[in-house]
Amino acid sequence: MIKPARIFSEVIKHLFIKPATSGYPFEKAKIMPNFRGRIDFDSPKCIGCQMCVKVCPSKAIEIRLAAIQPPAPAQVEGQPVVAAKRKFDCFMHLDHCVYCAQCVETCPKDALIMTQDFELAHTSRAALTRHYK
Amino acid sequence: MSKITIPLGPQHPALKEPENFMLVLEGEQISGATVNLGYNHRGMEKAAESRTYLQTMYLLERVCGICSHSHTTTYITNVEELAKAEIPQRALAIRTLIAELERVHSHLLWLGVAGYEMGFETLFMYTWRDREQVLDCLELLSGNRVHYSMNTIGGVRRDISIEQKAEVSRRIKFLEERTRYYIKIGTEEPTVAARTANVGMLPPAVALERGAVGPTARASGIARDVRKDEPYLIYDQLDFKLITHNTNDVFGRLVVRVLELVESYKMIHQILNNLPEGPIAVKVPMKIAPGEAVNRYEAPRGEDIHYLKSNGTDKPERVKVRAPTLANLQSVAYMLEGGWLADVPLVIAAIDPCMSCTDRASVWDPKKGKMALYGWEEMRKLGIEHYKKRGVNFSGL
Ligand code: SF4
Ligand code: SF4
Numbered sequence: 001m002i003k004p005a006r007i008f009s010e011v012i013k014h015l016f017i018k019p020a021t022s023g024y025p026f027e028k029a030k031i032m033p034n035f036r037g038r039i040d041f042d043s044p045k046c047i048g049c050q051m052c053v054k055v056c057p058s059k060a061i062e063i064r065l066a067a068i069q070p071p072a073p074a075q076v077e078g079q080p081v082v083a084a085k086r087k088f089d090c091f092m093h094l095d096h097c098v099y100c101a102q103c104v105e106t107c108p109k110d111a112l113i114m115t116q117d118f119e120l121a122h123t124s125r126a127a128l129t130r131h132y133k
Numbered sequence: 134m135s136k137i138t139i140p141l142g143p144q145h146p147a148l149k150e151p152e153n154f155m156l157v158l159e160g161e162q163i164s165g166a167t168v169n170l171g172y173n174h175r176g177m178e179k180a181a182e183s184r185t186y187l188q189t190m191y192l193l194e195r196v197c198g199i200c201s202h203s204h205t206t207t208y209i210t211n212v213e214e215l216a217k218a219e220i221p222q223r224a225l226a227i228r229t230l231i232a233e234l235e236r237v238h239s240h241l242l243w244l245g246v247a248g249y250e251m252g253f254e255t256l257f258m259y260t261w262r263d264r265e266q267v268l269d270c271l272e273l274l275s276g277n278r279v280h281y282s283m284n285t286i287g288g289v290r291r292d293i294s295i296e297q298k299a300e301v302s303r304r305i306k307f308l309e310e311r312t313r314y315y316i317k318i319g320t321e322e323p324t325v326a327a328r329t330a331n332v333g334m335l336p337p338a339v340a341l342e343r344g345a346v347g348p349t350a351r352a353s354g355i356a357r358d359v360r361k362d363e364p365y366l367i368y369d370q371l372d373f374k375l376i377t378h379n380t381n382d383v384f385g386r387l388v389v390r391v392l393e394l395v396e397s398y399k400m401i402h403q404i405l406n407n408l409p410e411g412p413i414a415v416k417v418p419m420k421i422a423p424g425e426a427v428n429r430y431e432a433p434r435g436e437d438i439h440y441l442k443s444n445g446t447d448k449p450e451r452v453k454v455r456a457p458t459l460a461n462l463q464s465v466a467y468m469l470e471g472g473w474l475a476d477v478p479l480v481i482a483a484i485d486p487c488m489s490c491t492d493r494a495s496v497w498d499p500k501k502g503k504m505a506l507y508g509w510e511e512m513r514k515l516g517i518e519h520y521k522k523r524g525v526n527f528s529g530l
Contacts, residue, residue: 003322020262020265032269032272032273034291035276036277055185057188100280102187102282
């Protein structure tokens with residue numbers, strides 16, 4: 001059942017079709033809408049429960065008390081004193097992260113956000129640790 | 134003619150993975166072959182013991198870059214069995230869908246690699262271009278092309294919407310058409326026949342004796358497939374054929390894989406058309422009661438076996454992975470004998486080896502030229518001595 005030159009007609013057809021590759025990086029890369037990229041942090045929502053730190057499989061995330069804390073809200077007449085909400089910072093080690101987004105799923109306050117950002121390469125290792133305030 | 138022994142590998146013996154083959158040559162013909170493993174040991178089984186069950190899942194996903202879903206599914210099936218969790222039907226169906234998409238991706242990849250090793254690079258370019266379609270399906274459903282992370286303990290992480298279903302069907306229909314063309318190329322093109330027929334022979338009796346698995350065994354006429362022998366997930370509800378071929382050579386392995394692609398497309402359509410309704414996950418407690426479990430899974434390369442021992446904490450006590458390539462390497466040594474040197478890369482590639490999945494600890498002593506396997510006690514002693522030299526004493530533990 002050998003039929004030579006099966007591939008030739010196909011090769012000739014390919015002369016007339018658009019290339020399958022894209023012109024990235026000169027052209028924007030197509031990313032699926034739910035792609036798991038860099039994890040972003042929304043500080044006002046975070047309550048510092050450390051659940052994300054515990055669940056992360058690659059020790060990529062650190063949640064620390066912020067150096068500058070917001071002042072307590074002014075006391076309203078006749079009401080008890082309201083303590084200031086503590087502010088937390090997030091250190092994300094992009095070189096450790098495996099982009100599984102498990103932290104996003106675990107966070108009880110939706111303080112971590114999955115973005116579609118994937119262009120994260122850098123020439124300096126230090127720049128791979130992002131400090132989100 | 135005098136005999137010479139040449140080492141093939143560990144740098145890129147066939148694929149870009151480290152493995153060593155010692156070939157005894159008489160002229161251009163091979164009269165003996167030994168396989169040496171151990172260049173890619175990553176200590177994953179040990180690392181799993183210091184992680185929680187959920188973290189271990191992400192670790193085991195990285196045992197292999199192609200069978201990532203196979204390894205996690207086998208592992209979490211063990212966890213769920215020990216936790217006595219009842220997994221919703223919809224979750225099982227989605228797992229099966231990803232498993233079949235993964236098989237399509239892996240077999241198309243193999244077809245390209247085989248084309249490349251034959252010197253038929255046009256086939257390599259075409260298949261790898263078309264494989265992008267299935268990778269896009271996986272990215273669409275799971276959020277990543279390679280490590281899908283679709284599984285979670287108790288179910289799956291993402292649901293499938295109606296638009297996604299339509300998109301996957303559309304792409305699979307395109308692939309069906311392309312695969313029909315590849316079947317023609319594979320079976321009728323003289324280049325393919327000349328390079329693969331009667332190369333890397335593995336008679337059925339030898340395949341059985343050496344415990345070949347997956348397409349390697351099926352190309353020797355052995356009807357062995359975990360999906361049929363011991364159906365897991367929802368394979369018992371799907372209608373598909375077990376593909377075998379009886380030429381016992383690389384050509385047979387090619388035919389089995391391309392025909393399996395067709396069966397996978399059939400299954401993907403069946404799942405998409407009858408996706409059961411309901412929840413996609415149930416809650417499973419962090420701590421797993423003490424017990425042991427073993428599960429089998431038909432990965433694209435063959436039977437994958439996982440063993441899990443739990444001790445009542447939130448971390449596994451022992452995880453053991455037996456990847457399909459380990460089972461097939463015994464057959465490779467046989468297939469190489471009597472063949473020609475120029476066919477070696479193709480024969481090795483024909484089992485679709487995945488060395489990084491396969492490597493477990495073994496120690497090679499170059500002075501004595503000896504290979505030794507270490508037991509648990511010796512390993513422990515070795516570890517304690519190693520750390521003592523660095524000033525840490527673990528012997529009390
Ligand atoms: S995405 Fe995964 S690896 Fe990255 S910080 Fe979150 S949990 Fe950790
Ligand atoms: S990001 Fe979420 S999980 Fe992490 S500490 Fe803040 S609230 Fe807790």
